[in-house]
Amino acid sequence: MRATAQNDFPDLLQTARFLAVSFEAPAALRAQSRRLHAGLFEVCSDPSRSTYKTFGLPRVPARALLGRRTLRFYVRAALRGRIQRGVGSDVHQMGGDFILDRDGCLCFAYRSREPADRPDARELLGELARWVGARRAQS
Amino acid sequence: MTHAPADTGGVVRLGEPVPEFTLVRLDGTRVTPESLRGRAVLLVFLRHLH
Numbered sequence: 558m559r560a561t562a563q564n565d566f567p568d569l570l571q572t573a574r575f576l577a578v579s580f581e582a583p584a585a586l587r588a589q590s591r592r593l594h595a596g597l598f599e600v601c602s603d604p605s606r607s608t609y610k611t612f613g614l615p616r617v618p619a620r621a622l623l624g625r626r627t628l629r630f631y632v633r634a635a636l637r638g639r640i641q642r643g644v645g646s647d648v649h650q651m652g653g654d655f656i657l658d659r660d661g662c663l664c665f666a667y668r669s670r671e672p673a674d675r676p677d678a679r680e681l682l683g684e685l686a687r688w689v690g691a692r693r694a695q696s
Numbered sequence: 697m698t699h700a701p702a703d704t705g706g707v708v709r710l711g712e713p714v715p716e717f718t719l720v721r722l723d724g725t726r727v728t729p730e731s732l733r734g735r736a737v738l739l740v741f742l743r744h745l746h
Contacts, residue, residue: 587722612707647744654738654740662712
C-alpha cells in the first residue's frame, strides 16, 4: 500500500495518518511487523476487541466462511505462501476500513462481510485523498 | 467504491464523532480519538494473521 500511496497520492503520507489495528497480541504483531507494512502504518493491538465492537465489526458464524469466494481466497493465499502456520487464531473475526476526518468524525466505513471482502487499496487511498484534498499524481 | 450496507449495526455512525476508545501501539504508547485529531486517519482493522 505504501508504494501505491507514494506513486498515486504523494501528498497522502504527509497529510494523513495510517493505523492498522489487530486483535492479535503485541508479540505476534512484532514478529510480523514487516508484513504489516509497519513503516506506513502505526500498528496497534486490541486484544479485547473493544475497538472492533465500537466500529461494528462482528465475528461471523462458520457458514459465512464456507462460500466459494472465501475458499478461493484461502486457496490462493496458500498457493502464494501466505499461509504458513495454519489459518490463524480466529478466522471468524471480520475486519474493516474506516476514514476519520480531521475532527475525528467518521466519514467512510467499509465493513467486510466475509474474508475475501476487502476494498481495493487504490480505491481506498483515493477515498482518503478525497477527504484530505490530496492531489492524485499525473499518470 | 462499494460501501458495506448502510453503515448499520455499528456503534460508530457516518458523520458522527467516534466514541472514546484506546488502542496500544507496539511501543506501548496509546492512541485515542483525541490524539488523532488534526489529520485525517485511515484505520484498517485486520483479520487474523496467517
